[in-house]
Amino acid sequence: MAATTETVRRVKVKPNYEMIAWKWMRYSAFALIPLVWIHAILQDVVVGVHAMDLGYVAERWASIFWRVFDALLLGFAFAHGVNGLRQVLNDFIHGERGRKILNWGLFIFWLVVFLIGAIALIGGVNQQFPLE
Amino acid sequence: MSTLKTTLTGYAGYRGREGHWSFLLHRITGLGVVLFLTIHIIDIAFVYFRPALFLEALALYQTTLFGIGEIALIFCVFFHGVNGLRIAYFDMFKPGMWSIEMQRKSTRTTLIISIILWLPAAFWMVRNILLHNYGIVLFGG
Numbered sequence: 020m021a022a023t024t025e026t027v028r029r030v031k032v033k034p035n036y037e038m039i040a041w042k043w044m045r046y047s048a049f050a051l052i053p054l055v056w057i058h059a060i061l062q063d064v065v066v067g068v069h070a071m072d073l074g075y076v077a078e079r080w081a082s083i084f085w086r087v088f089d090a091l092l093l094g095f096a097f098a099h100g101v102n103g104l105r106q107v108l109n110d111f112i113h114g115e116r117g118r119k120i121l122n123w124g125l126f127i128f129w130l131v132v133f134l135i136g137a138i139a140l141i142g143g144v145n146q147q148f149p150l151e
Numbered sequence: 152m153s154t155l156k157t158t159l160t161g162y163a164g165y166r167g168r169e170g171h172w173s174f175l176l177h178r179i180t181g182l183g184v185v186l187f188l189t190i191h192i193i194d195i196a197f198v199y200f201r202p203a204l205f206l207e208a209l210a211l212y213q214t215t216l217f218g219i220g221e222i223a224l225i226f227c228v229f230f231h232g233v234n235g236l237r238i239a240y241f242d243m244f245k246p247g248m249w250s251i252e253m254q255r256k257s258t259r260t261t262l263i264i265s266i267i268l269w270l271p272a273a274f275w276m277v278r279n280i281l282l283h284n285y286g287i288v289l290f291g292g
Contacts, residue, residue: 045239048235048239049239051232052232052235052236055228055232056228056229056232059224059225059228060225060272063221063224063225063272063276064225064272064275064276067276067279067283068209068212068213068218068221068279069213069279069282069283071209072206072209073198073202073205073206076195076198076205093192096188097185097188097189097192100181100184100185100188100189101185103181103182103185104182104185107178107181107182110158111154111155111158112154113154132189132192132193133192135192135193135196135200136192136193136195136196138196138199139195139196139197139198139199139200142199143198143199144198144199144202145198145199145200145202146202
């Protein structure tokens, strides 16, 4: 058998929109491992939903650390999730027109829900203190 | 409509064993989490927009049915994360190891790690539901 030679060729490809989205899926994934796991374990297991009320949220958001933590969660998690949803729907929608509608629809959906969350996070707990 | 059918039968009928199952589980867990996340952003926003509605949502989360959902959610979050790390690891550090055998082995390991992470959390959540919804003291009243 003739000896085979191997050639490694490196090609620089100008990143397009989908490639940037793919890269950010991965960056956000790495950020989300500690963010989501800490959040879910702390709220759902350590504290538990039975121990929560408005006072609990007020106490948590009184700390700038947890507000920044929640802002990072909102920013990374929801974008990662909606882009993942887009990837799944791309399996079902193939036409150029359909994809355009899908992309814009999901972008608007993401923006609206993100803004609702962001306004609430900045606004804080909307009730007279001390809480009942 | 035909693309819907072709894609769905492909999802169901493809016989890739562990690789296929992990693909499906990654999608299902991801979709589950993003569905909850959307609801969760809105219910937390009630804290600012309508505090009374937040308390109603909280009462719903404290029910047994939603409690079971939350236990499933924790599994989704763990599996999706561990499986994502597995994919990123092979992609970035060991691209030469993308063999079928290695994929099958690593997929099984992923599932075991996820379950090990999930079990103590699930136990404690079951304990909380029994304690607060039924007054049953399972562990440490």
